[in-house]
Amino acid sequence: MTAANGAAGADLLLDIQGLRTWFHTRDGVVKAVDGVSLQLRRGEILGLVGESGSGKSVTGFSIMGLVGERGRVQADRMVFDGHDLLSASAEQMRRLRGDRLAMIFQDPMMTLNPTLRIDTQMIEAVQAHDTVSGKAARARCLDVLRMVGIPAPEARLKAYPHHLSGGMRQRIAIAIALLNAPRLIIADEPTTALDVTIQGQILYEVQKLCRETGTALIWITHDLALVSGLADRMAVMYAGRIVESADTAALIRHPQHPYTHGLMASIPSLGTRGQPLFQIPGSTPSLLNLPEGCAFRSRCYRADAQCEQAPQLAEVAPGQWASCWHHGVQP
Amino acid sequence: MSSLLEPAVQPVGVRSAAAGRWRRFAAQFVSSKSAVGGLVVLVLCIAAAVFAPWLAPQNPFDLASLDILDAKMPPGSTNFDGTLTYWLGTDGQARDVLSAILYGMRISLFVGVVSVLSAFLIGTAVGLIAAYFGGRIDAFFMRIVDMQLAFPSILVALVLLAMLGKGVDKVIIALIVVQWAYFARAARAAAIVERNKEYVEAARCMSLSWHRILWRHVFPNCIPPLMVIATIDLAHAIALEATLSFLGVGVPVTEPSLGMLISNGFEFLLSGTYWICFFPGIALAIVVVAINLVGDHLRDILNPRNEV
Amino acid sequence: MLATIIRRILQTGVIVLVMSALVFAALYMIGDPVLMMASPEATDLEREAIRRNLGLDRPLWEQYGIFLAKAVQLDFGNSFLTGESAMRLILERMPATLELATLAMFISMVVGVPLGVYAGLRPDSLPARAIMSGSVLGFSLPNFWVGLMLIMLFAVMLGWVPAGGRGPVEQFGPVALSLFNWEGLKNLILPAMTIAVAKCALIIRVTRAATRECLPQDYIRFARAKGLRERRVLGVHLLKNIMIPIVTIGGLEYGQVFAFAVVTETVFSWPGMGKLLIDSIVNLDRPVVVAYLMLTVVFLAMLNLVVDIGYTLLDPRVRLGGAA
Numbered sequence: 001m002t003a004a005n006g007a008a009g010a011d012l013l014l015d016i017q018g019l020r021t022w023f024h025t026r027d028g029v030v031k032a033v034d035g036v037s038l039q040l041r042r043g044e045i046l047g048l049v050g051e052s053g054s055g056k057s058v059t060g061f062s063i064m065g066l067v068g069e070r071g072r073v074q075a076d077r078m079v080f081d082g083h084d085l086l087s088a089s090a091e092q093m094r095r096l097r098g099d100r101l102a103m104i105f106q107d108p109m110m111t112l113n114p115t116l117r118i119d120t121q122m123i124e125a126v127q128a129h130d131t132v133s134g135k136a137a138r139a140r141c142l143d144v145l146r147m148v149g150i151p152a153p154e155a156r157l158k159a160y161p162h163h164l165s166g167g168m169r170q171r172i173a174i175a176i177a178l179l180n181a182p183r184l185i186i187a188d189e190p191t192t193a194l195d196v197t198i199q200g201q202i203l204y205e206v207q208k209l210c211r212e213t214g215t216a217l218i219w220i221t222h223d224l225a226l227v228s229g230l231a232d233r234m235a236v237m238y239a240g241r242i243v244e245s246a247d248t249a250a251l252i253r254h255p256q257h258p259y260t261h262g263l264m265a266s267i268p269s270l271g272t273r274g275q276p277l278f279q280i281p282g283s284t285p286s287l288l289n290l291p292e293g294c295a296f297r298s299r300c301y302r303a304d305a306q307c308e309q310a311p312q313l314a315e316v317a318p319g320q321w322a323s324c325w326h327h328g329v330q331p
Numbered sequence: 332m333s334s335l336l337e338p339a340v341q342p343v344g345v346r347s348a349a350a351g352r353w354r355r356f357a358a359q360f361v362s363s364k365s366a367v368g369g370l371v372v373l374v375l376c377i378a379a380a381v382f383a384p385w386l387a388p389q390n391p392f393d394l395a396s397l398d399i400l401d402a403k404m405p406p407g408s409t410n411f412d413g414t415l416t417y418w419l420g421t422d423g424q425a426r427d428v429l430s431a432i433l434y435g436m437r438i439s440l441f442v443g444v445v446s447v448l449s450a451f452l453i454g455t456a457v458g459l460i461a462a463y464f465g466g467r468i469d470a471f472f473m474r475i476v477d478m479q480l481a482f483p484s485i486l487v488a489l490v491l492l493a494m495l496g497k498g499v500d501k502v503i504i505a506l507i508v509v510q511w512a513y514f515a516r517a518a519r520a521a522a523i524v525e526r527n528k529e530y531v532e533a534a535r536c537m538s539l540s541w542h543r544i545l546w547r548h549v550f551p552n553c554i555p556p557l558m559v560i561a562t563i564d565l566a567h568a569i570a571l572e573a574t575l576s577f578l579g580v581g582v583p584v585t586e587p588s589l590g591m592l593i594s595n596g597f598e599f600l601l602s603g604t605y606w607i608c609f610f611p612g613i614a615l616a617i618v619v620v621a622i623n624l625v626g627d628h629l630r631d632i633l634n635p636r637n638e639v
Numbered sequence: 640m641l642a643t644i645i646r647r648i649l650q651t652g653v654i655v656l657v658m659s660a661l662v663f664a665a666l667y668m669i670g671d672p673v674l675m676m677a678s679p680e681a682t683d684l685e686r687e688a689i690r691r692n693l694g695l696d697r698p699l700w701e702q703y704g705i706f707l708a709k710a711v712q713l714d715f716g717n718s719f720l721t722g723e724s725a726m727r728l729i730l731e732r733m734p735a736t737l738e739l740a741t742l743a744m745f746i747s748m749v750v751g752v753p754l755g756v757y758a759g760l761r762p763d764s765l766p767a768r769a770i771m772s773g774s775v776l777g778f779s780l781p782n783f784w785v786g787l788m789l790i791m792l793f794a795v796m797l798g799w800v801p802a803g804g805r806g807p808v809e810q811f812g813p814v815a816l817s818l819f820n821w822e823g824l825k826n827l828i829l830p831a832m833t834i835a836v837a838k839c840a841l842i843i844r845v846t847r848a849a850t851r852e853c854l855p856q857d858y859i860r861f862a863r864a865k866g867l868r869e870r871r872v873l874g875v876h877l878l879k880n881i882m883i884p885i886v887t888i889g890g891l892e893y894g895q896v897f898a899f900a901v902v903t904e905t906v907f908s909w910p911g912m913g914k915l916l917i918d919s920i921v922n923l924d925r926p927v928v929v930a931y932l933m934l935t936v937v938f939l940a941m942l943n944l945v946v947d948i949g950y951t952l953l954d955p956r957v958r959l960g961g962a963a
Contacts, residue, residue, distance in 0.1 A: 066860055098866030105864075110857040114956055115879045124875075125865040160955045176865065365772060478658070481939070483899045486916075490662075493920050570781035574902055577783050578917065593787065601802055605791055612784050623779035 013183060013216050014040040014063070018076035021055075021062045025070060028288045032058040032071070034240035037313065042183065043214040045207070047231030047248070049224045049263070053284045055240040056220045057106075060186045064103050065093040081183050099129040102177035106189040108169035112161040118172060119157035125179050144175045149205060167198040174206065184216045192221070203230055225267050228252055236260050239285055239295035242313060246320035254329045256322040258300045261330045294324070302326040359632045369624030376618050380436040387430035388415055392585075397425045403599070406606050420606040422595065428606060431592055432614045438588040439618070442499060443569040446506035451561050453507065454514025459545045459553070461515070462522030473519065476512045484509040484571055492580045502581050506568050517560050521553035555633040562626035566619045573615055589615040644944065651940035659710070659933050663703050663925075706929070715930030720922055725930040729912060735805055736904070736911035738818040740897040742827055743834035748889060751839040755846025756873070756881070759854065762847075770843060777840025786833040786906035793829060800825045803908040830907040834900060838892055845888050849881035856880075883953045887946055894942040898935045 021033040033055040040046055050056040062073045065085065078085040081100055083092070097103075105111045112121055119138065126137040138157070145153035148171045161169060170190060177185050187206070191199040207230050210217045221227050227234065228248055235245035236259065244257040255261055262280040272278075282299035285291060291298065293308040300307070306325045313323040361367055379386060389396055398410060406420040406428075419428035461472040479487065488505045495501040525531060526549065534544045573590025575581035577597075582588050587595070589611050596608025690696045697705075709716060715725040758767040794802035806823035808815040817823025853859065854877065862872045901913040908914070912931065919927040951957050 064864060066863055094863075094866050094868065096866070097864055103861075103864040105857055105861055107857060111861045113858040113862070113876050113880070115883075115954060116876070124867060124871065128865060128867045128871070162956050173861075365775075478654070481936075483895060485901055486899060489901070489917065489920050493923070566779055570779070573781055574783050578902070578905060580921070593784070597787065600787070600791060601795060603795065605795065608787060609791065612787060616780055616784055619781065620776055620779050623775050627775050 011041060012039050012079075013042045013044075013081055014038065015077060015079045016063070016075060017078075019059065019062055019078060020074045021058050021067060021071055022074075023071045025288075030287045031240050031290060032287055033062060034290070036237070036240070036242050038218075038235065038242070038245075040184070040216050040218065043210070043216055044233065045210060045217045045219065045231045047224075047227035047234040048218055048220045048237060049222065049227060049234060050237035051222055051284060053239075053287065054237040055287075056222075056237050057188050059237070060103065060188050060218065060220055063186060064097060064101060066097075066103075095129065098125055098182075099180045100183050102180075102182040102185045104170075104173050104177050104185065104187040104190045107193050108166050108173055109193070111173050112169060114161055116160075117157070118159055118161065118164075122157070122172075122176055122179065125176050129180050140179060141175075144178050145172070147178065147209065148172075148175045150175070166194050167202070170194060170198075170202060171205075174202070174209075178209065178213070178215075181213065182215060184218070185210070186218045186220070188220045189222070190219075191226070192223075199226070206230075224263050236263065239290060240287060241295065241323065242321075243296065243324065244320075244322040245313075246317075250317070250320050254317070254320075256316050256320060256327040256329065257324050258302050258326070259296050260322075262299075356632065360628065363628045363631075365624050366628030369621040369628075372617060372621040373625060376436060376621065377440060379433055380440050383430075383433040383437050387427075387433045388418075389427040389430045391426035391431045391434060399425050403604050403607075405604075406610075419610045420604075422592075422607040423599065428592075428610050431587065432589070432611050435587055435589045435592050435611060436614060436618065438499065438582060438586055439569050439572060439590070439615070442503055442506065442572050442582070442588065443565050446503045446510060446568050446572075447561055447565045449503070450507045450510035450564070451514050451557065454511035455518040455550070455553070455557060457511070458515040458518025458520075459522045459549060462519040462526055463541060463545055463549070469519075472515065476515050479512045480516070484567070485574060488571060488575055489578075489580060492575060497580070497583045499582050499586055502572055502575065505575075506572060509571065510564050510568060513560055513564060514557065517556050518553055521556050522549050525549045525552050559626060559630045559633055562622060562629055566622040566626065569615070569622070570619050589618075640948075647940070647944050651937060654940065655933055655936050658936055659707075659929060660703065662929050662932050663706065664699070710930075710933070715933070716926035718919075718927050719924045720919075720927075725926040728915060728927060729931055729934065732910060732912045732915050734808075734814045734816055735909060736897060736900055736913060737814075738816050738827065739830055739834070739900060739903070739909060739911060740893060742818065742831040743896055744838060744889065744893045746831060746835040747838035747842050747892075748885075750835070751842030752846050752885060754839075755843040756850050756877075758843065758847040759850025760873075762851065771847070774840040774843045777843075778837050780836070782833065782837060782902045783906050785836050786830065786903055789829050789833055790906070800829055802829075803906075805910055830903050830909050833903050833906070834896055838896065841892065842885065842889065845884055846881060849884050850877065853877055853880045883950065886953060887950055890942065890946040890949065894939050898939060 016036065016038045019033055019036040019038075020031070023030040023032060036055070036059055038046070038048075038059075048056050048059065058067070058071075061067050062071075063078070063080070063085065065073075065088075067073055073086075075086055080096070083096060085093070088096070112118070119141065122141040122144075123134060123137045126132060126140055127134075130137075132140075141157060142153050145156060150156055150168065150171055156164070156168075156172070164172070170193075174190070190206075191202050194202065203226065206217070206219075209215070219227050219230060224234075224236075228251075231248050233245065234248050234251045235242050236251075236257065237243065238259050244251065244255065244260050246256075251260065252264075255264055259280075262278075265278045266280065268277060280299055285295060285298065293310050294300070294303070297303045297307045302324075304326075309325075311323045311325050313321050316322045316327045384390070391397075402421055402423055402425040404417055404421045404425075406418060407416070408420070409416045415427070417427050417429070419432070421427055422431065457472055461469040488509050491505040491508055492501060495504065522545075530548060531544060534548055572581055572588060573593065576588050576590030577594040579594065582591055584591065592611035593608055593615065596606075596611065599605075600608045687696070695702070706716065713726060717723060718725050718728055721728070754770050758770045761767050790802050793799050804826060806817045806826035807820060808817045808823060809820060817827060859872060859876060862876045863869075867876075899913065900909075900911060901917050903909065904911045904913040905917060915927065916931050918924075919931070
């Protein structure tokens with residue numbers, strides 16, 4: 001297996017090689033994630049980009065160990081902060097989750113339990129990992145709420161989730177993620193369900209918090225433009241595999257993979273005003289029946305007979321990795 | 332230079348859609364072994380009931396064939412000249428329990444099927460009409476339905492039978508009155524969904540008469556949930572008739588259903604002659620459970636988001 | 640909230656009125672109670688005397704009017720059969736049915752909820768499938784059949800408990816209960832289990848459906864993402880959400896059992912309200928039947944209201960009578 005881009009192995013916070021998460025359903029095997037390799041250093045921000053069904057959320061869940069009963073997670077290597085996630089017991093994973101490794105979900109409406117108060121849901125997150133008194137836990141909650149910029153935190157604690165707006169709920173979810181000073185936060189499309197104006201705010205605040213606390217972040221999204229303003233590095237996923245990964249600047253300026261070209265071309269800008277919006281032709285293949293070889297073959301403008309063989313992820317430029325036989329910048 | 336817009340390789344064709352609806356339905360049905368088992372048992376019971384005169388070793392209603400000395404004999408014993416084995420014993424009037432069960436099943440099934448079919452027709456008609464016309468007609472019928480459904484069936488049936496007296500036909504009437512409301516409510520709910528669909532609008536525009544629209548267009552689409560209700564209701568009807576007969580207000584002694592047989596056997600239960608009550612009870616349980624297994628699975632297939 | 644309560648009470652009043660008129664008329668049409676009460680050799684003159692005595696010679700609407708006037712003072716007239724106040728007859732029998740219904744629902748919940756949660760957690764496992772098949776059995780078997788089978792097994796064959804009747808009672812103020820002594824409990828257990836079989840099946844189904852619906856929700860996954868112990872995820876996050884439909888349906892079923900345990904009380908000769916009701920219907924004892932049904936309607940309507948209020952307490956998103 002090829003190693004993904006990255007620094008020397010020693011000070012990696014997260015090192016994943018060859019992650020495969022397959023779901024065994026009645027209709028067949030859904031290969032949601034089929035060979036993903038990622039590496040992350042401490043305090044680094046990675047943007048994981050892909051369309052619906054590309055497997056990006058499942059990647060996040062696989063790291064957290066929240067894949068659900070029908071999924072089988074395999075990898076050559078999956079190490080986080082010195083812990084081997086593959087061989088960890090359920091109890092060891094539970095201790096990591098919410099403590100060293102936190103997650104923020106997409107839909108703030110349903111992330112919080114509607115029948116429990118906010119303080120219950122925050123204090124339990126503290127007390128699951130630390131034996132502290134209720135008072136101390138509550139104090140920590142108030143600190144974190146202030147950190148994410150929530151006004152009147154005492155009143156918020158006593159409220160129920162449906163009393164709060166979507167943006168407020170997501171801020172609380174972020175606060176919960178920060179409660180136990182995690183080393184890595186996985187944010188699964190945290191702003192997709194929010195207004196555009198709030199999106200920008202939250203993006204900025206999250207970036208600030210991560211820089212201040214030195215927390216690494218994986219920001220999963222379908223919005224390449226959004227995350228490019230935030231991330232140090234980006235990885236593009238398609239049909240369960242990483243097709244390109246590089247430093248943000250490099251990816252934006254000279255993308256190597258045809259799919260990335262398509263994504264970049266789809267972003268409307270002032271320059272494309274008045275012209276029809278661009279769309280990559282075709283649609284994502286069903287993960288039940290991936291075609292042989294390169295999964296993007298059926299929609300790719302550079303595809304040919306060679307693409308019937310699956311390309312490997314290779315370093316095509318310094319610090320830039322792509323999996324394509326016909327990689328190269330767009331003319 | 333090829334542009335981004337044209338894929339160089341043609342996309343793979345989409346697989347053709349699955350086979351016909353009926354085949355899918357049948358496949359889904361046989362996926363539950365308990366439902367198939369229930370159906371088999373039910374068919375056997377119906378066959379046994381229909382062919383009772385030929386299957387039963389004895390006609391328990393032919394008083395001449397009864398020998399009073401053979402009363403209350405335990406299962407497996409024979410009559411004095413060995414020509415007849417009482418596989419399940421005899422009751423207080425020397426009737427062979429097995430034969431009584433077969434004939435009793437006839438009556439139980441007959442009452443159940445007739446009442447459910449009638450309630451189905453009446454209730455569905457009311458429900459469809461209420462849904463189609465809406466407004467006051469709808470409110471009127473549904474108030475009646477709600478009021479009736481607030482009371483448990485046993486009570487409504489009891490009061491009715493006290494009014495009407497004993498007899499198989501009266502029991503059927505009581506059961507129809509109890510059940511039509513379920514069909515009415517389900518038919519109305521299904522019809523309201525259909526009413527808002529475009530094909531009804533189209534049919535109206537073509538000035539089709541309302542009963543034609545209801546019968547030809549709306550009704551066929553309402554059948555799935557109604558089938559589920561009909562099946563489960565059949566089990567309820569049979570159980571209810573048995574309960575009423577057990578309480579003494581159901582079928583008359585001359586035409587004993589399974590419930591009546593159980594009632595007759597109850598008095599003997601405490602003295603140890605259990606079989607007079609036990610075996611008809613088992614027969615009743617088998618029929619009712621079989622129907623419910625089928626109905627339950629039908630509900631899973633036809634109404635995926637239905638409540639309990 | 641207060642407006643809704645008042646509106647509900649008014650609606651109940653209307654329903655009670657309409658229903659009382661219907662039952663009054665229906666029972667009038669059933670038959671002539673005088674024929675039941677007078678001996679067969681009574682002369683017509685004697686029958687007339689009885690009729691006049693009971694006020695049955697007046698026109699129907701007048702009888703109804705008199706009845707209503709008295710009903711408002713909670714005087715439902717006297718039983719045609721025994722001459723006792725109908726109200727008192729019913730109240731006398733209420734504790735027996737109360738303890739039966741309470742024990743039956745208690746058993747159903749205590750057994751049904753854990754089984755239902757298990758069936759919801761692992762729906763494809765063998766125990767779960769067995770539980771679901773068992774639940775089909777539970778609500779398809781006729782009530783009286785279950786009672787008979789239990790009698791046959793535990794009373795006749797094993798002799799562990801008596802086959803019918805109520806055990807010795809202890810006084811708790813105005814109420815006599817047999818629940819709290821051992822002998823009384825022995826008599827109570829079989830009829831309670833008979834009712835519990837069907838109700839437990841229902842609770843299992845409701846619980847399983849609620850569990851299946853709540854488990855895939857994001858907040859459960861989020862609770863696990865926070866690193867909470869599994870028993871907290873299930874015991875607090877899941878339970879709090881599934882309790883809503885369970886308590887709602889359980890409450891309503893309790894009302895049904897309490898008001899209409901007719902069959903079970905007959906099978907076990909249990910001296911409760913249900914047995915009184917069926918005896919009264921068969922004997923055409925109109926005052927008792929009408930009184931019973933009216934009280935039942937009021938009780939069930941109040942219970943509905945209590946359950947609705949309870950629902951708003953359990954689910955903080957709902958406000959009674961206000962915006963959804």
